[in-house]
Amino acid sequence: MPISPAYQPDPQFLTLGPDFADPVAAADFPQTILRYRNDRAAATVGLDSFSEAEWLAHFGRFAPLPDNLKQPLAMRYHGHQFRTYNPELGDGRGFLFAQLREAGTGRLLDLGTKGSGQTPWSRSGDGRLTLKGGVREVLATAMLEALGVPTSRSFSLVETGEALERNDEPSPTRGAVLTRLSHSHIRFGTFQRHAFEEAPERIGALIDHVIACYYPELESAEDRPAALLEAVTGRAARLAATWMAAGFVHGVLNTDNMNITGESFDYGPYRFLPRNDPNFVAAYFDHSGLYSFGRQAEAVFWNLRQLGGCLSLVSESEPLVEALNGFAGRYRTELAAAMVRRLGVRSRGAEADSSLAQAAFQALAAGGEPLRWEPFFFDWFGGDEARALAGVRGDIYRQEGFADFRAQLATFEPVKPDALNHAYFAASEPQELIYEEIEAIWARIDQADDWSAFDAKLAALETARQAYGLSSD
Incomplete structure (x- = not known):
């Protein structure tokens, strides 16, 4: 089948040269069974017209896309893992498969x-992914996109017919290969590797590449490293804020898991909050709570400081420190904006927005054990007090601890007055993605190869995305 005119290949990463990646080949899997394809995402890059056989050829066997990378590239990087530096990292079970432009925006995207x-x-490692891990990532990205978090999009999930041995789940377990569509796979750790190898010329080349591909507005900046750090700091602040508003815990905020465009990606032991708890952790091995819900902004800032250290090889320290010092203010502003967006009301300016966000967090704390995170935002979306009080949690919202929040929210107007007419809001409960539901979805797949709950959940999350109308760009 002829490829769509919307397909615009642009393999820019090749221009960096051989010091930044290694050509590799995909594994020869025993089978390729299509379990998920994201046609909505595929349409944005002109790949939605593929037949199933063509899809599997490209995203199960990884036949090159036309005029794109002739061979996949395993990207080189290092990183701090739970703040311990690891110089032996890199793409160990993945690769950059293709780069292409997004229809309409012209953004450079990675597969x-x-x-x-x-x-x-x-x-x-064996370089493989468990099918359960792939299912979890598809669900995570769908939920995050619905809640307005800048996130990679799960593009394809193919079961591979392999039986994998793992220490942290019952084995043997089924294997899979996931393809994600992301704004960039250049990590903070990409800079760290070349700083560790004392190669300032490569740091300079990376800066030039990142500005040209992702921050063209900085081309004429006088101090390009500092300007880039300031821009990345702003994107990272927005990302952390949207995680908090979504009640999302990434779980493994290592420097190799943060990219330079401020987009969330690579979901391992993530969790969504059942209810408000700053100390909630996603990873069972995070014994100190380093990456707990309430410490995510701190973790992001620590990672930004490591990026700043890399850039100090090619810039004076003072402008880099100044760029980093902007994080706290940017984060507070972004958090207020994210909470206002989640409540579906129109901004009334920085001071009023910040006060409402603080009141919302206080209300979530006041609700205690009976009040779950996601239903709070569902009930109050659009600022309709009568709807919230008439719902199943009305008695909670009448408590004294909600008085300030209710009073402040009443001064805000809905962004879309007719949003609550969407059928999604006629239900008494919203879509959530708590751990137990994911486990139940997986159990049906694992025990009976029953994908109906998985498909139904994705359909429901798409309905939520349309109802909320929150942009993740």
């Missing part, structure tokens, strides 16, 4: 993989 086989950076 990258997870579970596509061993690379020079696999160390002792």
Whole structure:
């Protein structure tokens, strides 16, 4: 089938040269069984017209896309993992498969993989992904997109017919390969690798590449490293704020899991909050709570400081410090804006927005154990007090601890007055994605190869996305 005119290949990463990635080949999987394809995302890059056989050829066997990368590239990077530096990282079970432009916006996007086989950076790993891990990531990205979080999009999930051994789940377990569509896979750790190797010329080349591809507005900046750090700091502040408003805990905020465009990606032991709890952790091995819900902004800022340290090889320290010092203010502003968006009301300016956000967090705390995170935003979306009080949690909202929030919200207007006419808001409960539901969805797949709950959940999350109308760009 002829490829769509909307397909615009643009493999820019090749221009960086051989010091930044290694050519690799995908694993030869026993089977390729299509379990998920994101046609809405595929349409944005002109790949939605593929037949199933063509889709599997490109996203199961990884035949090159036309005029794109001739061979996948395992990207080189290092990173701090739970704040311990690891110089042996890199794409160990994934690669950059293609780069292409998004229809309409012209943004450069990556198609990258997870579970596509061993690379020079696999160390002792098998380079594979469990099917359960792929299912969890597809669900995570769908939920995050619905809630307005800048996130990679799960593009394809293909079961591979392999039986994998894992220490942290019952084995053997089924294998899969995931393809994600992301704004960039250049990580903070990409800069760290070349700083560790004392290669300032590569740091300079990375800065030039990132500005040209992702921040063209900085082309004429006098101090390009500092300007880039300031821009990345702003994007990272927005990302952290949207996580908080979504009640999302990434779980593993290492420097190799943060990219330079401020987009969330690579979901391992993530969780969505059942209810307000600053100390809630996603990873069972996060014994100190380093990446707990309430410490995510702190973790993001720590990571930004490591990026700043890399850029100090090619810039004076003072402008870099100044760029980093802007994080706290940007984060507070972004958090207020994110909470206002989640409540579906129109901004009334920084001071009023910040006060409402603080009142919302206080109300969530006042609700205690009976009040779940996501239903709070569902009930109050659009600022309709009568609807919230008439709902199943009305008695909670009549408590004294909600008085200030209710009074402040009453001064805000809905962004879309007719939004509550959407059928999604006629239900008494919203869509959530708590741990137990994900486990139940997986159990049906694992025990009976029953994908109906998975498909139904994705359909329901798409309905939520349309109802909320929150942009993640």
